[in-house]
Amino acid sequence: MFTCKKIYRDIPFAHRQHLHAGHCSLIHGHNWTIILTFTSSETDANGFVVDFGELKYLKAWIDEHLDHACLFNESDSEKDPLLQQYGSLFKAYVLPNCSCEGLAQHIYEVFDPLIRAQTAGRVWITEVEIEEDSKNSAAYSPK
Ligand SMILES: [Zn+2]
Numbered sequence: 538m539f540t541c542k543k544i545y546r547d548i549p550f551a552h553r554q555h556l557h558a559g560h561c562s563l564i565h566g567h568n569w570t571i572i573l574t575f576t577s578s579e580t581d582a583n584g585f586v587v588d589f590g591e592l593k594y595l596k597a598w599i600d601e602h603l604d605h606a607c608l609f610n611e612s613d614s615e616k617d618p619l620l621q622q623y624g625s626l627f628k629a630y631v632l633p634n635c636s637c638e639g640l641a642q643h644i645y646e647v648f649d650p651l652i653r654a655q656t657a658g659r660v661w662i663t664e665v666e667i668e669e670d671s672k673n674s675a676a677y678s679p680k
Contacts, residue, residue: 538578540663541586545571545599552608552635555615564607570668571599571644575652577660587652587660594655595648608635637675641665645677 551566573595577586606628609616620629632643642665649662666676 539586540574540576543573550603550606555613567669572666574664575660576663602630606630610635637667637669641667641675641677
């Protein structure tokens with residue numbers, strides 16, 4: 538089995554953990570890193586797992602949905618009134634859970650079908666790791 542990693546660094550966006558008892562419930566930002574581990578049992582004609590030059594659609598997805606965005610949990614009841622009143626101040630992105638762990642799972646669920654489609658099933662994702670600034674990280678791997 539072969540693996541390779543693509544790393545997207547210094548992506549600024551905000552989030553909040555609305556159920557957290559501490560300061561994580563306040564909207565705050567980080568510079569995020571997304572580390573994708575691609576896996577394949579065979580390489581392409583160039584000997585690559587993936588051609589990094591052909592992953593521009595993943596960077597485009599990150600730019601469109603996450604860069605300078607504010608992430609909210611689906612269950613955050615305060616997001617709707619906030620966005621109704623001040624929506625022009627936010628590039629909102631709503632997902633099941635915007636913790637590091639939840640974002641890692643979400644990125645996996647979005648990106649794994651894309652890379653499988655691009656490579657006709659030759660390549661899949663085995664891990665998505667997310668770093669918040671330089672101190673904290675979490676990862677998701679399918680079972
Ligand atoms: Zn945070």
